Amino acid sequence: MAKAPGKDKQKSADKPADKGKRLLLGIDLGTSRTAVMSNHGAKHMVRSVVGYPKDLIGVKLLGSAYVVGQEALDKRSYLDIRCPLEDGVLREYSERDIEVARHLLSHVIEAAKPKPNEEICAIIGVPARASGANKSLLLNIAQEMMDMALVVSEPFMVAYGQGKLVNALVIDIGAGTVDLSALKGTLPEAEDQATLARAGNFVDERLMALIEERYPEVQINTYVACAIKEENSFVGDNGKSIKVELRADGKPGMYDVTDQVQAACESLIPEIIETAENLIRGFPPENQSDVLKNIIMAGGGSRIKGLGSFIAEKLSTFGEVEVTTVADPTFDGSAGALKLAQELPPDYWDQLGDLIA
Ligand SMILES: Nc1ncnc2c1ncn2[C@@H]1O[C@H](COP(=O)(O)OP(=O)(O)OP(=O)(O)O)[C@@H](O)[C@H]1O
Ligand SMILES: [Mg+2]
Structure with missing residues (x-):
């Protein structure tokens, strides 16, 4: 060209x-x-x-x-x-x-x-x-x-950076999209990949809506919701409550947002699981158990506490599952x-x- x-x-x-x-x-x-x-x-x-x-x-x-x-x-x-x-x-x-x-x-x-x-x-x-x-x-x-x-x-x-080019599944949870790719030892074809439009930004909006619903008096926007999420994100059983400072009528106060953070973070999971299941089914049957032990999570959303084991649990009906998270989701x-x-x-x-x- x-x-x-x-x-x-x-x-x-x-x-x-x-x-x-x-x-x-x-x-x-x-x-x-x-x-x-x-x-x-x-x-x-x-x-x-x-x-x-x-x-x-x-x-x-x-x-x-x-x-x-x-x-x-x-x-x-x-x-x-x-x-x-x-x-x-x-x-x-x-x-x-x-x-x-x-x-x-x-x-x-x-x-x-x-x-x-x-x-x-x-x-x-x-x-x-x-x-x-x-x-x-x-x-x-x-x-x-x-x-x-x-x-x-x-x-x-x-996947290339991790050297996982065959019998692996990458789930990259970003702000705008969740991207999944099935690695079969070749450059992935269209049917080996999926892009989901609900990702980190969706979680921020969901969290903001849930907090507004629970505490109609507080002032919140997506910047505040995103900061609360990045500090406290979790799925599954957190074991502790999350209390954050928010403002109502200009005055600061402490609010419990544990349920809202959990629900917002978990809102991404069903679509990710459904798509991952479809991509895993696209591997030859003899390779599917290897793929299940080779699931890699990346992107900022992979920092959500408990996400790896939560996804592993959801996929457990397929067999033994191992989910790893990249060491540095930023780079x-x-x-x-x-x-x-x-x-x-x-x-x-x-x-x-x-x-x-
Ligand atoms: N600790 C955390 N818990 C939950 N989400 C987090 C955490 N840290 C960062 N994020 C979220 O990860 C997202 C950013 O991730 P990343 O940098 O991978 O996205 P991106 O590459 O900019 O987006 P995309 O790949 O969709 O274009 C943001 O939504 C951010 O709020
Ligand atoms: Mg990205």
């Missing part, structure tokens, strides 16, 4: 080509967080938000046209907060959405500190069942700032993408999936 003229200073097409120098990037472009790792040791996580001043006072306060990541959230009182991803994929309603995505991706590449003359080659994780149009949109944006970009499914990236996706980029040189990427070069 022909290269577009380099529009961005990051892209080495503007510079003298030096094929020997390659900056390889593994990027996990997530709804709530984006992680990037490079073959030169860069390792960064950024919240997937971009903030733009609401008016001229905001421009003065911010000192720039926009800001990416946590700083945008910290200053949200005077910024318009834009999330370039929705349900795991790029928003694509308007030119403005695309501009926001450009700002995020460009920030992520900057964070990896490319050197002049380096070719930038990135493997980018997208939801398992992202549409072809959405992948093309992402690749078109990537093309403006990279020399080569390949999109692969997020759970496949995780294991990008680490897998980087490993893939390093072990399989970019010259072969066209055999792996959708590519822009």
Whole structure:
């Protein structure tokens, strides 16, 4: 495929080509967080938000046209907060959405500190069942700032990083989507993967609604609900009660939210179990017992306390089940993408999936 003229200073097409120098990037472009790792040791996580001043006072306060990541959230009182991803994929309603995505991706590449003359080659994780149009949109944006970009499914990236490529099932619980992938020793086909639209953000909304229902007097929003969830999430038997400080009529008070946290977290489980069961049935019968002992959970949602044993229990009618959680849910996706980029040189990427070069 022909290269577009380099529009961005990051892209080495503007510079003298030096094929020997390659900056390889593994990027996990997530709804709530984006992680990037490079073959030169860069390792960064950024919240997937971009903030733009609401008016001229905001421009003065911010000192720039926009800001990416946590700083945008910290200053949200005077910024318009834009999330370039929705349900795991790029928003694509308007030119403005695309501009926001450009700002995020460009920030992520900057964070990896490319050197002049380096070719930038990135493997980018997208939801398992992202549409072809959405992948093309992402690749078109990537093309403006990279020399080569390949999109692969997020759970496949995780599986590759863990070296679990055969008779395994990956469940990646993110903010926008839960992505499942059955690993059969080949690149997963469409029927080996599933993307569920209820994930971490859904839990936040559910928790907010349940707390409002129980305590109509309190003031709560999804930021507060998300913070309560991240601090206290659990499924199954917690063994202790959860009391949090909330405000009613401007006054702080302590509220017991144990049942609400449990119900919100458990709301994800039935769909995950049903989908996992379907994917396990898709393996040859002689391999299904191995798959059951090779279930890997990833993504921020894998931090929910008790989740592994809860899922194992729900699947126990199928046989002996072992569920493990990746060591670092923040970076294991990008680490897998980087490993893939390093072990399989970019010259072969066209055999792996959708590519822009
Ligand atoms: N301790 C925790 N308990 C429950 N959920 C958590 C915890 N820590 C983080 N999360 C949730 O995990 C989600 C973020 O996970 P992750 O970074 O994997 O998502 P993402 O990659 O941005 O989203 P997606 O893959 O859907 O695009 C958020 O909903 C966050 O609130
Ligand atoms: Mg993710």
